[in-house]
Amino acid sequence: MNDMTQTNLERALKIVGSRPARPDGVDKVTGRALFGADKSLPNMLVGRVLRSPYAHAKIISIDTSKAEKLEGVKAIITSADFEDFPSEFVPNGEMVVNMKDITRNVMAREKVLYVGHTLAAVAATDEDVAEKALALIDVKYDVLPHVLEVEDAEKSDAPLLHDDMITIGVEPMPTSASNVAKRVEFGLGDVEKGFSEADLIVEREFTTQQVHQGYIEPHACLASVSEDGQAELWCTTQGPFVVRNFCSKLLGFNAAQIRVTASEIGGGFGGKTVVYLEPLALALSRKSCRPVKMEMNRAEVFTSSGPTSGAKIWVKIGVKNNGKITAGDCVLKYQAGAFQGAPVGPGAMCAFAPYDLKNVRAVGFDIVVNRPKVAAYRAPGGPISEYGVESVIDEIAMKIGMDPIDLRLKNAAKEGTVAPYGPKLGPIGMIETLEAAKSHPHYSAPLGANQARGVASGFWFNIGGETSSSITINEDGTVGLTLGTPDIGGSRASMAMMASEELGVPMELIKPIIGDTNSLGFNFLTGGSRATFSTGTTVVESTREAIEELKKRAALLWEVSLDQVEWVDGHARLISGNEPKTMSLAQIAKQAGKTGGPIMANCSMNVTGAGPSLGTHIVDVEVDEETGQVSIVRYTAIQDAGKAIHPAYVEGQMQGGAVQGIGWALNEEYIYNDKGELENTGFLDYRIPVCSDVPMIDTVIVEVPNPNHPYGVRGVGETPIIPPLAAISNAVSRATNKRFDELPLSPPKVLAKLMHG
Amino acid sequence: MPKTHISTQINGDSYEFLCNTQQTLLDVLRQELDLKGSKEGCATGDCGACSVMMDDRLVCACLVLGAEADGKKIETVEGLSSGSSLDxxxxxxxxxxxxxxxxxxxxxxxxxxxxxxxxxxxxxxxxxxxxxxxxxxxxxxxxxxxxxxxxxxxxxxx
CATH class of the missing domain: 1.10.150.120 ([2Fe-2S]-binding domain)
Structure with a gap:
């Protein structure tokens, strides 16, 4: 592939790098696009879920007999309708899941483990009947003490969520159960030796709160299982193939029996990578033999889907007076929610990854608490650990009197750096983003009263994975693309652009669609910043295969050998001969019937070689010392995209990620009462940034090509949520001359620190 | 419970529908009239995904009852474009x-x-x-x- 890459990087690009209209644009501005809740079927039932009112309780009994007798109730399911599974870990995007836990999270079995945990589900003729039926289900509980915070959960006398959970990764293996699911450690060199060489050591503890992805579209699906066991599932998801596999396993279907069609998806950010309603709707439909539609309301989204971890972290960094870091060490304790699987592994791996360190260690603990089980959230684990490290870096810069960008430049990871998690890095853009930040006018602009400037960088791996897509050349010379990764932010456009660039036909003649699970081989989800990288790779490969076929057909028509034909600008061209001879794609396609039949190609592969994306953000804040309110005055996000296929959508990822990070830094947090009930289950109290909270988000796209993608793509979706947390905290610390170590920096917390230190 | 008969105008066309008194305008638009362009993100008036015009006033359709549309003029996203020309x-x-x-x-x-x-x-x-x-x-x-x-x-x- 390297040769191809060279060709692409050197040749002038016509489409890639431009900003055409997205193919699904009109559908989305006219209200025509169908999202998860927008589809209905004749004879459809409504499904509703009974959820736990307790944070932790043993289920003594569930009696559904009264509800079953209610007129209009067609099916009721409980854990008795689901097969149990032994403990088995299954990779899922950037996270790992365990089937024993998934089946218990989808439907509580022995215990309820958080408020909102599913206990039963009902399908009825309308929502009123379904709600009445839920009220008639009689559940007897033995309420148990609960635990919400990692520092309480790890104590030896803490209430145990799972009495058989023995900590993995600790030597010798513990003999008794605890809430600590696992310990991970990554590192290089000798940390103690590194600290002994330091002129200055800064260590600090940080706290972050649980936050939610906050996608505007709640989870929704429509399942229809026929009398012969054939199932159709329409749902909002980042991965229809992943949904198919989870649901078939949980419910005992085979994969071919369930056809999953992804609806348009109204935001996911990692939160739509696992299953919640989908297996319930299928089970209810199988029991009633009628279509069943289910939707979460907003409160259910907050209490019962998968937010990300709150955490306690400790960071220690040693440095020479000249700014060279001699050692870095951190301990990360992440909330997993009710079942193990906090993103502490990736958090530990990337904590120090922006830097070239010889002595480094990151230890992580995955700790269960009585909160909803966490799911992926944009660079899962990264924002938390890097917030701590980037805050300490800033504190060091202030203490040794060095510019924070210069300090980072002095220690920046580059091609050939051995990453703290093991591998030697390929070309990466840490230095390039730092230099772009330093020379940006924002970095030297004057500041107003009570204002200060913060900087932070972020590293994220990005992933590849199993991918399959296909291309068809239609008889009239137009082109169809079938893709297996849902389009969550403009990927149809990027795919059509790459195919257009390869084929040399206008993008308007290329129609990309998202296929269902019967139309392609397995596709991993849209996540891990992998869609443009992985699906893009298969699109380019299959397009090149289609071009080979088009050349063959032209050779047949011209009665020459294949090596006499080349492909230039959408045309086959005869290389030799006295006069130039060309045949357009449309002319070849029209005659496909007599040269061998329809022309199509597909590419299915396990895509490897994703390139890490580095970002550096600059933020100016203003702190109101009367109220503790922090305002974002100016913001610039700089990131290495490898190659921006459609720069507007790359900027969009950077701007959206930055603003999600602003929310995480300033407002967002799960607030629990002493009963373990979430108190802010709506957007009024769980306040994500609104339009008037933020300024324009300036962007600078840096392009250090990834050698493993035909156009150099790295993937850009996740990195931009990492820098804002520390950049804002650093700016607030500089504005107030007090070092902040807790998120969110909401007015009461900032005011308390200003008043009491 | 008997349903209420409502006459209204949506995107310039006359509509009649029956609704329960507790049904929101958003539910009526989406479920009874199959106008799925207005979205439900919260049902509490916080997200604005169901923004529609009612007699030239911007409202969250989830905070208005279907019955309130009687005699009113409603405009939704489906009415923004005219023919093949977009707004x-x-x-x-x-x-x-x-x-x-x-x-x-x-x-x-x-x-x-x-x-x-x-x-x-x-x-x-x-x-x-x-x-x-x-x-x-x-x-x-x-x-x-x-x-x-x-x-x-x-x-x-x-």
């Missing part, structure tokens, strides 16, 4: 990539159109405060605000 806001949102997932887009467009009807030359701050009731989690609002400002400027110069 300039719709076209500009496509041109500037002012949408990513698109779930908030119908509500944002209806709200932005309402702003431009009232205020031909809004400042950036006025756009930001007017759209503060329309949550978008994907874009960070930058391109949305730019699109609205550009459409306003082009309309003034037309």
């Amino acid at each position: 300039p806001l719709q076209q500009k949102f496509i041109d500037l990539a002012a949408l990513q997932c698109g779930i908030c887009t119908p509500g944002v467009l209806v709200a932005a159109r309402a702003l431009l009807e009232k205020n031909k030359s809004p400042s950036e701050e006025e756009v930001r405060f007017w759209l503060a009731g329309n949550l978008c989690r994907c874009t960070g609002y930058d391109k949305i605000v730019r699109a609205v400002l550009e459409v306003a400027a082009e309309a003034r110069n037309a």
Whole structure:
């Protein structure tokens, strides 16, 4: 592939790098696009879920007999309708899941483990009947003490969520159960030796709160299982193939029996990578033999889907007076929610990854608490650990009197750096983003009263994975693309652009669609910043295969050998001969019937070689010392995209990620009462940034090509949520001359620190 | 429970429907009339994904009862374009990539159109405060605000 890459990087690009209209644009501005809740079927039932009112309780009994007798109730399911599974870990995007836990999270079995945990589900003729039926289900509980915070959960006398959970990764293996699911450690060199060489050591503890992805579209699906066991599932998801596999396993279907069609998806950010309603709707439909539609309301989204971890972290960094870091060490304790699987592994791996360190260690603990089980959230684990490290870096810069960008430049990871998690890095853009930040006018602009400037960088791996897509050349010379990764932010456009660039036909003649699970081989989800990288790779490969076929057909028509034909600008061209001879794609396609039949190609592969994306953000804040309110005055996000296929959508990822990070830094947090009930289950109290909270988000796209993608793509979706947390905290610390170590920096917390230190 | 008979006008057309008294206008639009362009993100008036016009006033359809539409004039995202021509806001949102997932887009467009009807030359701050009731989690609002400002400027110069 390297040769191809060279060709692409050197040749002038016509489409890639431009900003055409997205193919699904009109559908989305006219209200025509169908999202998860927008589809209905004749004879459809409504499904509703009974959820736990307790944070932790043993289920003594569930009696559904009264509800079953209610007129209009067609099916009721409980854990008795689901097969149990032994403990088995299954990779899922950037996270790992365990089937024993998934089946218990989808439907509580022995215990309820958080408020909102599913206990039963009902399908009825309308929502009123379904709600009445839920009220008639009689559940007897033995309420148990609960635990919400990692520092309480790890104590030896803490209430145990799972009495058989023995900590993995600790030597010798513990003999008794605890809430600590696992310990991970990554590192290089000798940390103690590194600290002994330091002129200055800064260590600090940080706290972050649980936050939610906050996608505007709640989870929704429509399942229809026929009398012969054939199932159709329409749902909002980042991965229809992943949904198919989870649901078939949980419910005992085979994969071919369930056809999953992804609806348009109204935001996911990692939160739509696992299953919640989908297996319930299928089970209810199988029991009633009628279509069943289910939707979460907003409160259910907050209490019962998968937010990300709150955490306690400790960071220690040693440095020479000249700014060279001699050692870095951190301990990360992440909330997993009710079942193990906090993103502490990736958090530990990337904590120090922006830097070239010889002595480094990151230890992580995955700790269960009585909160909803966490799911992926944009660079899962990264924002938390890097917030701590980037805050300490800033504190060091202030203490040794060095510019924070210069300090980072002095220690920046580059091609050939051995990453703290093991591998030697390929070309990466840490230095390039730092230099772009330093020379940006924002970095030297004057500041107003009570204002200060913060900087932070972020590293994220990005992933590849199993991918399959296909291309068809239609008889009239137009082109169809079938893709297996849902389009969550403009990927149809990027795919059509790459195919257009390869084929040399206008993008308007290329129609990309998202296929269902019967139309392609397995596709991993849209996540891990992998869609443009992985699906893009298969699109380019299959397009090149289609071009080979088009050349063959032209050779047949011209009665020459294949090596006499080349492909230039959408045309086959005869290389030799006295006069130039060309045949357009449309002319070849029209005659496909007599040269061998329809022309199509597909590419299915396990895509490897994703390139890490580095970002550096600059933020100016203003702190109101009367109220503790922090305002974002100016913001610039700089990131290495490898190659921006459609720069507007790359900027969009950077701007959206930055603003999600602003929310995480300033407002967002799960607030629990002493009963373990979430108190802010709506957007009024769980306040994500609104339009008037933020300024324009300036962007600078840096392009250090990834050698493993035909156009150099790295993937850009996740990195931009990492820098804002520390950049804002650093700016607030500089504005107030007090070092902040807790998120969110909401007015009461900032005011308390200003008043009491 | 007997249903209530409602006569209303939606996007210029006459509609009649039966609804339960507790049914919201959003539920009626989506479930009874199959107008799925208005979205439910919260059902509590916090996200604005169901923004519609009722007698020229911008409302969250989830906070209005279906019965309240009686005798009123309702405009939804489905009424923004006319024939095959898009509203300039719709076209500009496509041109500037002012949408990513698109779930908030119908509500944002209806709200932005309402702003431009009232205020031909809004400042950036006025756009930001007017759209503060329309949550978008994907874009960070930058391109949305730019699109609205550009459409306003082009309309003034037309």
